[in-house]
Amino acid sequence: MAATGDVLTSQGYISHHLTHLQVGSGFWALNIDSLLVSVVLGILFLWLFHSVATRATSGVPGKLQCAVELLVGFVDGAVKDVFHGKSKLVAPLALTIFVWVFLMNAMDLLPVDLIPYGAQLLGVPYLRVVPSADVNITMSMAFGVFFLIIYFSIKEKGVSGFVKELTLQPLNHWTLIPVNLVLETVSLIAKPISLGLRLFGNMYAGEMIFILIAGLLPWWSQWALNVPWAIFHILIITLQAFIFMILSVVYLSMASEEH
Template structure:
């Protein structure tokens, strides 16, 4: 499949599927496909959970309500095990992160040519439909978590307490302030970087494998590799959503604790 309708080589096919629909250039380029898909999935999540909440019954629940209740209970239990302070934001935040990231990851299970080919028929040359395989999306979410860490730290300890945490630990002596500042700053900055890159790396690798299978094998034999990888990938997309959620809660718990 190509934007021009010409037959692509395997290398061209792979390159085409790894190209984003963009506006702008350089640092200010926006990946419209990733933004659009992530927003649509976020709206789907809000609509679905609002629908379940408004139609919830105390009697025998339907399958959808039962699934949502199990999910909410699972996330609530995970948060209680990790976050011991009182905060009304953390549990809804954890639920939002888990479901949203899971839905973005789930797009990787769609056939690689399904939506891009449909978009091409409408005149859209490129379309990548897995937002979590875009480092801009994962790092944007990680930066949001980073700001929450700072806000939680300052709210619980005050500005002076936050500064002391960066300058007087782990070596509690005024002469070691520069060393402490470097160590703690690196530790603080490493949290969002590792959080965003971990999700991106796993999802990009999964997307790449699906593209390689579709680009290098005849269509009639692709199922032999696609089906086993898709089944295994269900575990990966769920695990990565859980890891992103639980690490966010862990970081916020650490920011809320007094050393």
């Protein structure tokens, strides 16, 4: 697939599929494709769950209602096992994270050229459809969790308690405040960085493998590798959504507890 209608080399094909549709340049560039797809998937999640909730019946549930109820029960059970504080925000947040990240990851299962080629016919030269393979998206979500960690810490312990946690832990002596501050700050900042980069790395690698298969193999032989990798990738996209959700809940639980 080429924006100009010319046949691309394998290297050009891969490069084309890894290029974002952007507005702006440098630090201020916005990846429009990642933002658009993530927002559409978020709206899809809200519409689907709201539709099921408004049509829920106490009788024999339909397949969709049953699936949603099982998912809600699963997430609720995981939150109760991990989060030991009291907050009405955490369970809905965990459900949102899991479903939204899963939907973004699941875009990787679509044929590599399906949506980008359709967009190209409409005059859109580049379109990446896996938002979680964009480090800007994953780090944005991770820093959203980071700000919630700060909020929960200050809410439960107060500003003075939060400052004491950074300066008097783990070595409880005033002379070691600089050491504690460095250790706790690094530990605090490492949480969102590891959270976002873990999801990005796994999904980028999965997307790259699909692109390599499509770009390097003849079309008639691609199914031999695509099908087994897609089946295995279903486990990866589900596991990565669960890990992102459960670590977010763990970090919020830690922020809500006293040492």
